[in-house]
Amino acid sequence: MRRISLLGASGSIGTQTIDVINTHQEEFALVGLSVGRNIGYLREVLANHQPKIVSVQNKEDAQTLAMEYPKTHFTYGSEGLIEVATEETADVLVNAVIGSVGLEPTLQAIEAGKVIALANKETLVTAGHLVMNAAREKGVPVLPIDSEHSAIYQCLNGENPKDVERLVITASGGSFRDLNRSQLANVTVEDALNHPNWSMGSKITIDSATMMNKGLEVIEAHWLFDLPYQKIDCLLHKESIIHSMVEFHDGSVMAQLGTPDMRVPIQYALTYPKRLSLPQTKRLRLEEYQTLHFKQMDFERYHALQLAYEAGKIGGTMTTVLNAANEVAVAQFLNKQISFLQIEEVIEKAMNRHNVINEPTLEQIQEVDVETRRYVDSLN
Ligand SMILES: NC(=O)C1=CN([C@@H]2O[C@H](COP(=O)(O)OP(=O)(O)OC[C@H]3O[C@@H](n4cnc5c(N)ncnc54)[C@H](OP(=O)(O)O)[C@@H]3O)[C@@H](O)[C@H]2O)C=CC1
Ligand SMILES: CC(=O)[C@@H](O)[C@H](O)COP(=O)(O)O
Ligand SMILES: [Mn+2]
Secondary structure (H helix, E strand, O other), X not given: OEEEEEEOOOOHHHXXXXXXXXXXXXXXXXXXXEOOOOHHHHHHHHOOOOOOEXXXXXXXXXXXXXXXXXXXXXXXXXXXXXXXXXXXXXXEEEEXXXXXXXXXXXXXXXXXXXXXXXXXXXXXXXXXXXHHHHHHHHOOOEEEOOHHHHHHHHHHOOOOHHHEEEEEEEXXXXXXXXXXXXXXXXXXXXXXXXOOOOOOOHHHXXXXXXXXXXXXXXXXXXXXHOOOHHHEEEEEOOXXXXXXXXXXXXXXXXEEXXXXXXXXXXXXXXXXXXXXXXXXXXXXXXXXXXXXXXXXXXXXXXXXXXXXXXXXXXXXXXXXXXXXXXXXXXXXXXXXXXXXXXHHHHHHHHHHOOOOOOOOOHHHHHHHHHHHHHHHHHOO
């Protein structure tokens, strides 16, 4: 029995994690969870699970719920996320919150010796060295949930990491993949939220449309697989059937395939190194596709990806700036305060003015994060 704490239970990854847990009730127990403001969904979960601890965003919600569910401890805010992440009866933390708010709970969970199943890629983008060093020191595995990284993890299973020539991360191209740059000037939020292959939360769907999602994933791969940026490539593949590939020195290429369904990588992270059945996923029948498409990445068309590679290669706090500026700019775009193309403009401005700190501490990262958010807010 694996006992799971789940941050971000009401989101796209969170609800699919609960689906996986419900599918294998003999294997998994949900001992802790957090939601933000979606108390309605939390009540649905509490009808079927008896977690020891629950965190919500607001104190008032925590107080109301505590009266209704006396067997569960309710907490709230950023401290609440840490309490759930370090719940003593949990073996595994599934981190499925959005944004760098996921960093401290991840670090504290590592300190408490929990296995980390990580969807929250912003954690590695903003402070990959802190997370991976802490995990190494504690001997705690960091298992990827992100589909591309799960694919690479599966391809590397049993291989010697020294034999890797390069990683090939596939990219769907996002909502605007058939538009050229000049056609991006007037695109709407509603259009941007219409991802061709995946149903995901709004922030990552916008990241996918700007190609920043691939940029975040390149940095995530750099930390997870300890490879230099020169060995991490991106390839446009519009069907999202090949979830990523690993090329080895002998020319062999390993790929992981499947229909686009996040429950597969979520479950793999929860059962690793075993596999369990997942009857509800649509099976891949390649004859239904006949043709899969591939195209070289175009860095002029997808400038945000270029910025992410630059930030990654510069390193230190530059990726913290990239991430924080992106989080604020995407929120502004979703609130219709800036245009789609301004997202990358804002990120570039924030990067250009930043004096990098190498090997930053957690405090320095938090300061740079706050300062970058303040700067990006001031632009608007
Ligand atoms: N969705 C996907 O298919 C994939 C997602 N990922 C990554 O997984 C992470 C989650 O993405 P996704 O599930 O799409 O996101 P969603 O927006 O769907 O869900 C986010 C979750 O985090 C909660 N939340 C949001 N802000 C806060 C906050 N400040 N404090 C506490 N909780 C908060 C939300 O609560 P509430 O809604 O209750 O307010 C919700 O439970 C991201 O890092 C994303 O990049 C990676 C690969 C695929
Ligand atoms: C499902 C998943 O892992 C997302 O990160 C997905 O990769 C988004 O698709 P693209 O970024 O390739 O459009
Ligand atoms: Mn992904």
